[in-house]
Amino acid sequence: MSDVLRKEVLVGLSPVAGGSTVDAVLEQLQAQVSGGLWALGARIPAETELAGRLGVSRPAVREAIRALTHVGVLEVRRGDGTYVRSTADPRPLLRRVARASARDFFELQLAYDVQAARLAARRRTAADLARLEDLLRARDEATEADAFGAADAAFHLGVAEASGNPVLIEAMRFFIDRLRESVRDVRLDGEVPEAGPAAHRAVLDAIAAGDPEAAASAAAAVVEPTLAVLETLVPREPVP
Structure with missing residues (x-):
C-alpha cells in the first residue's frame, strides 16, 4: 500500500482515551466502515498500523477485529489481510450481548x-x-x-x-x-x-x-x- 493510500485509510481514527480499550477500538473500526471510509471489499490497515494510530496494543486491535469478524463485518484472509465483508452495524447486537x-x-x-x-x-x-x-x-x-x-x-x-x-x-x-x-x-x-x-x-x-x-x-x-x-x-x- 502506498503512503498516500495508507494515510487515507487511517483518516478518521484517533487515539483511544480511557474506558474499555477493546470496545473503544471496535467503535472506531466500525465507524470507519459505517462512515464509508473503508468500503465494502476494501482491505483495512494492518494491526501494527492501527495500533500505532489508535495508541493501543496490538492485542486490543486483534480482539476488536476478531469481534467484528465473528459478526460478519470483517473477513480475515490468512496471508493476505483483513477485508470489509459487510457494512451492517453490529454494535446494537454487541451491546445487548455485553449487558x-x-x-x-x-x-x-x-x-x-x-x-x-x-x-x-x-x-x-x-x-x-x-x-x-x-x-x-x-x-x-x-x-x-x-x-x-x-x-x-x-x-x-x-x-x-x-x-x-x-x-x-x-x-x-x-x-x-x-x-x-x-x-x-x-x-x-x-x-x-x-x-x-x-x-x-x-x-x-x-x-x-x-x-x-x-x-x-x-x-x-x-x-x-x-x-x-x-x-x-x-x-x-x-x-x-
Missing part, C-alpha cells in the same frame, strides 16, 4: 457444551484427547480466579474444537471471553456452586469412550447445578 447476565451465558454454555460434547465423542481424534487431557490438567491446577476462569474456558472451547463443527467452534470463540468472566465471577461468589474436577473428568472420559449420550449428559451435569442457583439469584429481564 447479558451470568445466567444468560450459563444457559448459552449449557446448549453449546451439550452438543459439543456429543459431537466430540463421535469425532475426536487421538490428538484431541491428548490436548483435552492437558487442558483439564491446567484447569485442575489453576487456583487464582482469573487463571481458573481462563483455564475452564479453554477446556470447554477444546471440547467444541474436538466436535469438528466449524460453526459451533466459531460461536464458542465469539462468546468465550464472556463465558470466562462468568466462570470467574461464580468462583468469587461463595453462594453459587461450581462443577469440580470429577464432573469435568466425566465429560472427558465419555468423549474418550466414544459415548455421545454419556458425554452430553456429563456436559449438562457440569453446568446445570450452577444454572439452577443463578435462576434464583439473577432476575430475568424482558428481552428488548
Whole structure:
C-alpha cells in the first residue's frame, strides 16, 4: 500500500482515551466502515498500523477485529489481510450481548457444551484427547480466579474444537471471553456452586469412550447445578 493510500485509510481514527480499550477500538473500526471510509471489499490497515494510530496494543486491535469478524463485518484472509465483508452495524447486537447476565451465558454454555460434547465423542481424534487431557490438567491446577476462569474456558472451547463443527467452534470463540468472566465471577461468589474436577473428568472420559449420550449428559451435569442457583439469584429481564 502506498503512503498516500495508507494515510487515507487511517483518516478518521484517533487515539483511544480511557474506558474499555477493546470496545473503544471496535467503535472506531466500525465507524470507519459505517462512515464509508473503508468500503465494502476494501482491505483495512494492518494491526501494527492501527495500533500505532489508535495508541493501543496490538492485542486490543486483534480482539476488536476478531469481534467484528465473528459478526460478519470483517473477513480475515490468512496471508493476505483483513477485508470489509459487510457494512451492517453490529454494535446494537454487541451491546445487548455485553449487558447479558451470568445466567444468560450459563444457559448459552449449557446448549453449546451439550452438543459439543456429543459431537466430540463421535469425532475426536487421538490428538484431541491428548490436548483435552492437558487442558483439564491446567484447569485442575489453576487456583487464582482469573487463571481458573481462563483455564475452564479453554477446556470447554477444546471440547467444541474436538466436535469438528466449524460453526459451533466459531460461536464458542465469539462468546468465550464472556463465558470466562462468568466462570470467574461464580468462583468469587461463595453462594453459587461450581462443577469440580470429577464432573469435568466425566465429560472427558465419555468423549474418550466414544459415548455421545454419556458425554452430553456429563456436559449438562457440569453446568446445570450452577444454572439452577443463578435462576434464583439473577432476575430475568424482558428481552428488548
